[in-house]
Amino acid sequence: MCAKTQPRRRGLRIAAWSLVTVLVMATGLVGVVLWQNSYDMDERRVTIRHDGHTLNGVLALPRDGGKRHGLVVYVHGDGPADATHDDGYKPLWEANAKAGYASLSWDKPGVAGAPGNWLDQSMEDRADEVTAAIAWARARPDIDGDRIGLWGASQAGWVLPKVAARxxxxxxxxxxxxxxxxxQGRYNLLAELRADNASAARVKTEVARSDAIRRLLGRRATFEEYVRAMDGDTYGVTADRWGFISRNHTADATRDLRALRGVPVLLTLAGHDINVDTADTExxxxxxxxxGGALTVKSYPDAAHSLVKQSVERSDLKITATALLSPRSLFADGFLGDQRQFLEELGRVGRDRGHGS
Known part of the structure; x- marks a missing residue:
């Protein structure tokens, strides 16, 4: 009887130690995730009044003991983005904080409970919204109103110079x-077709459909007309999305960019961008x-459109694991450091001017 009990007890001990090992590893993993997703800055929820409604925002402040800080105001790209961009902005905000700058961002209208619908906006509307946020920030005692600048991605490229003009x-x-x-739309279409190794026949069909849509936009066609022209297939375009495209498809930054002459501009470009023709942009x-000598261009050969490493972005498993275990390494090598350096150099120039006056 003892001979039978001993193996059973040994098996129980092995199972117990295995469970303990798993629990310790799990606890350690949770600790790593919490540590890696803790940032050296103070985040505060804020509300900004604009055009009769509220913008729900986050203000991230440095922990450097300073009473007043410069500010980076974030302007989202396309899509339903919340204030933190699903926490994707936080490594950037931390880099800003290390340079002595606060960061401000807010939920797009209709996102995370915010009032409104971001698809109802034009680029002019978006610029007005950002301008109101800057006015709100200038009234705060913890923000240096003379050191407020903009950070904007992708679609924000049509908003940034409009704000600078206001x-x-x-x-x-x-x-x-x-x-x-x-x-940009045509470049994106052809780049995606190349990435899919599309046949010549498919390319011809897709380009023809794109041309038909352009003609519909040119004559301000309704959504119903679009649906009829597509033989009932909306290709994922909703009525709200059609309205957004119709409202904004003539956007061109060329003329508006003149408002940035003399303003220090850091232009960051990805080496694997299938959304934007980086050569055309540069x-x-x-x-x-x-x-004017105030333009700095930085290119990141290993980056996709979002400036996340292409090798990470192309894998759902990699991007999830990296976001959990090492979120700062999501971005292309040098991206966070270059933005921090850009802000630090602005600070040095400002201090030098102050001493010279």
């Missing part, structure tokens, strides 16, 4: 912006802004 900004960080809406920015 209110003074001390810098702009433009991440993967496009110049012309229709050119050419457009250089033609308008380079003569």
């Amino acid at each position: 209110t003074p900004v001390s810098f702009v960080i433009a991440v993967s912006p496009a110049i012309n809406w229709l050119r 050419r457009g920015y250089r033609e308008v802004l380079e003569a």
